[in-house]
Amino acid sequence: MVENAPVIETFRISKNYGLVEAVKDLTVSIPQGGTVGLLGPNGAGKSTTIKLLLGLVNPSLGEGKVLGMDIRTKGLEIRDRVGYMPEHDCFIGDIDAVKYVMHLGRMNGMSVADALRRAHEVLYYVGLGESRYRKIETFSLGMKQRVKLAQALVHDPELLILDEPTTGMDPDGRIDMLELIKDIAKCEDKTLVMCSHILADVERVCDRVVIMNRGKLVRTGSLKELVEGKKEAIILRVKGDSNLLIDKFEREGISAELRDDAILVFAGNNPSIKKKVMEIMAEAKMQLRYFGKPTASLEDLFLSTISYEEEAEREKASI
Amino acid sequence: MSIESLGYKEWEGQKHGRFYKVLSLVDYEVRHAWSSIWVKILIIIAWLPVLIIFLVPVTEISEEGVDRAFYNLVSFTTSITIWLPIMAGLIGGGLIANDKNNKMFSMYFSRPLRREDYIAGKVGGFAVLMSIPTIVPALIIYIVLIGKSDLSLLVFIKKSWLLGAAWLYFILLIALFGSLVLFLSSVVTDSKYAVVGLFTIVILSDLIANLLWLASDNEIYRLGSLTFNLENILAEFLGIDQSTLQLADQQNGGVGGLVSAWKSLVVIVGITSFMSVLTLLRLLSLEEE
């Protein structure tokens, strides 16, 4: 593969289920290596996005590529090189973990001997070495999550997609699972996508995030950039037309955007930006109501973007 | 053992194509079904005639008694009609329903496994399991008969059409019950309902067809009964009258009387084809979740 070619690339894909727009106009590009958090509240369209990427459902609109292959036509080839851990339980309860993982390995085309050896290996790796001969129906929730991870790893995929890998796990189990994910991410040629609505999990393991809400992309970028960028930002509330002010900022080369009823000005590392902002405001004869720094956790970023989205939706609905 | 000490190991190896995956699925389904005690019991029952033929002395058979000797084989094949639906329900009822219940579709289809290959694997598993109590023992009985009797091989070659006919009859039965039970399995939420459904279809079709026949005195309504059609085919093509468990009186045209066995064959093949298409369409359109 070409160095740094994106592993996942979508261009304005949408997926409708009847009247429900599960994914809307999603454009993302995810480079090779590292862990990406796909973040969003319930019903945001995360799972649907994954199904689109795996070629399990066809997009209603738009184009996409995974590992350089078209998601509309190359589903089988994509799934050959991707490991997928579904969000819900999917087990054959009356067989043991080794048989289960081995069976699924064979469904990837692995020989009996390879699948068996690899099943033992991955079950040990996820911490189920002792229980690998137990029937899956006797497993605890946390153990079941581990089996699901094991089956996703059995064929050693290049891209690993994990849908809510920590649901139902106790705090210790969660940390274990996240550490496993971090450990897998150490393999340089592997890319991990982790779906979650638990911000702490994403903050712990991901180096990039894609935030979705109501099927739409809200933000994307490196975690550091997003959080740091926000740390360096300034929040303004003014009396008058905020959009007009944003236009003026942008004309001066200052990036800014509307958030709720406030303006978010991205300052970067430029200390003189505050002065410039003040100058522009004075010029525009805008009255300042609030001037300050936003708090800077991912949660805050998440909540602010989501609530902004919701506000916009409500406004649209009321028109 | 701690996780860190082990570390993630990469794997490199050859991956096989679709044919291998279908065979793997067949292999898995056969082993999985075999782990059920009920399946084992039914298969052992089906093999009882094989044991009996080993024990019964057949060396005494004269040339005239050859039909009687084959009757052993053939009466075994006819007894299949009765419990084959039980077996089909037990094996086939859960084939798809369980995967649907366990949400295994997302495990299978998130892999490089085509739906057609999944279906082929399930059908293959069913066919292999169903042939263990039917096609295989029929062959063994036939071979044992040759080995144990003093009759010349020529007689057996001349009579080998019986074995062929029995096999064709089994294939017809397996296809019919397979298509019915797989369809039921793909629509129900619990494998038990598929078994119940299969029996309801077999019994209801017989009941309604017979009532219509009696009420109207028109033989044609008998074609609505699955069991009648099967018996009719058996009588015509194998020369066995199952209701009396005797060799059928060919002059009377089997059990069907006025209803030709060919019509019964058309009905059975028609139902099988229709149900197969329905099952295929159903499976191809099922959601992953």
Ligand SMILES: Nc1ncnc2c1ncn2[C@@H]1O[C@H](COP(=O)(O)OP(=O)(O)OP(=O)(O)O)[C@@H](O)[C@H]1O
């Ligand atoms: N097969 C389907 N048929 C109809 N609607 C669907 C289907 N799958 C998803 N949806 C709808 O699409 C929207 C997005 O669902 P999706 O499962 O992708 O969300 P999610 O982000 O994964 O949510 P969660 O955090 O609850 O898992 C929801 O409104 C859901 O009801």
Ligand SMILES: [Mg+2]
């Ligand atoms: Mg989801």
